[in-house]
Amino acid sequence: MNKSTIGLADIFSARKRIAGQIESTALVQSPSLSQSCGNDVFLKLEHRQITGSFKLRGASNAIAMLDRQKAENGVVAASTGNHGRALAYAAKQAGVASTICMSRLVPSNKVEEIRKLGAEIRIVGDSQDDAQVEVERLVAEEGMTMLPPFDHAAIIAGQGTLGLEIIEALPDVATVLVPVSGGGLAAGVAAAVKGISASTKVIGISMERGAAMSASLAAQKPVQVREEVSLADSLGGGIGLDNRFTFSMCQDLLDEVILLSEAEIAEGIRHIYAQEREIVEGAAAVGVAALLAGKIHSNGPVVSILSGRNIDMALHRRVINGENPFAGDEVA
Ligand SMILES: *Cc1c(COP(=O)(O)O)cnc(C)c1O
Numbered sequence: 001m002n003k004s005t006i007g008l009a010d011i012f013s014a015r016k017r018i019a020g021q022i023e024s025t026a027l028v029q030s031p032s033l034s035q036s037c038g039n040d041v042f043l044k045l046e047h048r049q050i051t052g053s054f055k056l057r058g059a060s061n062a063i064a065m066l067d068r069q070k071a072e073n074g075v076v077a078a079s080t081g082n083h084g085r086a087l088a089y090a091a092k093q094a095g096v097a098s099t100i101c102m103s104r105l106v107p108s109n110k111v112e113e114i115r116k117l118g119a120e121i122r123i124v125g126d127s128q129d130d131a132q133v134e135v136e137r138l139v140a141e142e143g144m145t146m147l148p149p150f151d152h153a154a155i156i157a158g159q160g161t162l163g164l165e166i167i168e169a170l171p172d173v174a175t176v177l178v179p180v181s182g183g184g185l186a187a188g189v190a191a192a193v194k195g196i197s198a199s200t201k202v203i204g205i206s207m208e209r210g211a212a213m214s215a216s217l218a219a220q221k222p223v224q225v226r227e228e229v230s231l232a233d234s235l236g237g238g239i240g241l242d243n244r245f246t247f248s249m250c251q252d253l254l255d256e257v258i259l260l261s262e263a264e265i266a267e268g269i270r271h272i273y274a275q276e277r278e279i280v281e282g283a284a285a286v287g288v289a290a291l292l293a294g295k296i297h298s299n300g301p302v303v304s305i306l307s308g309r310n311i312d313m314a315l316h317r318r319v320i321n322g323e324n325p326f327a328g329d330e331v332a
Contacts, residue, residue: 008195011160018060027169032275040301053308055086061158073143078131083149092118101131150184159185163192174300177287180204181235183246190253204257205286207232214257231265231282281311
């Protein structure tokens with residue numbers, strides 16, 4: 001059977017499989033947002049997850065589902081961001097070798113962080129595309145398994161465990177705010193939340209600059225968008241023109257997708273720091289940013305997912321100080 005959707009049963013199985021390997025993160029009320037929004041607002045503190053993002057849930061589940069033979073050959077990916085970190089860590093925990101392919105242009109501190117988490121690093125070529133070619137070679141010639149960041153059944157089911165934690169902790173939640181890039185998080189969380197509470201709304205949030213899922217939903221098919229620099233760097237990249245799972249799941253399950261300006265995202269990061277006393281990356285701030293911008297209308301309790309914390313601290317400081325965030329050296 002060619003199943004192209006993930007349901008509650010897959011997500012419950014994923015939870016059993018990854019129990020003990022991930023943290024169940026806290027859900028806390030935000031007094032300031034509850035007061036300003038007129039609904040109880042809760043924050044899911046997933047930026048405190050091991051490796052600094054929810055990506056560990058999907059990576060741990062996908063590695064646990066490999067058959068023994070495949071596992072012996074190791075796993076591979078081209079991600080230099082949160083998926084790469086999560087995959088390196090989850091593989092090491094499971095005693096599986098991992099290889100992360102990167103281009104020469106990836107900053108050395110990023111390379112070292114992923115190496116320290118236990119991955120073998122392959123530096124190839126001058127672009128993400130060159131790195132992806134090497135991934136495909138390792139799959140073809142060395143029998144490694146490529147684990148992509150979002151469009152994969154086991155990854156989506158793993159991310160869905162975050163939705164289970166939300167709906168179990170707050171059964172009467174009316175609206176869940178989810179950051180969206182490739183849509184693995186949104187698809188998994190929406191499948192979990194709506195599987196248990198059909199009336200709960202799940203709203204996806206992206207940045208105005210280069211929102212591939214939003215553009216694809218509007219076009220009713222996967223489309224490419226131009227990549228642009230954004231404070232929400234973890235939300236960049238396409239959804240894949242040959243998308244198998246996340247596009248149709250987001251089409252079916254998301255009630256709405258909202259886009260935010262860079263200034264709105266910056267305000268979200270600042271609020272989360274100054275009022276909630278948490279340090280998050282831009283991608284994680286979009287739910288709070290949408291609330292602050294008055295773009296969310298809910299008829300009951302709201303949960304916003306703080307999805308990750310891996311922000312360059314010099315960039316964070318500039319945002320907090322209200323300076324031009326891109327005056328520094330992050331932008332090539
Ligand atoms: C990957 C990521 C997202 C988006 O997840 P998708 O499954 O690609 O939609 C959001 N926030 C953070 C911090 C991420 O690392």
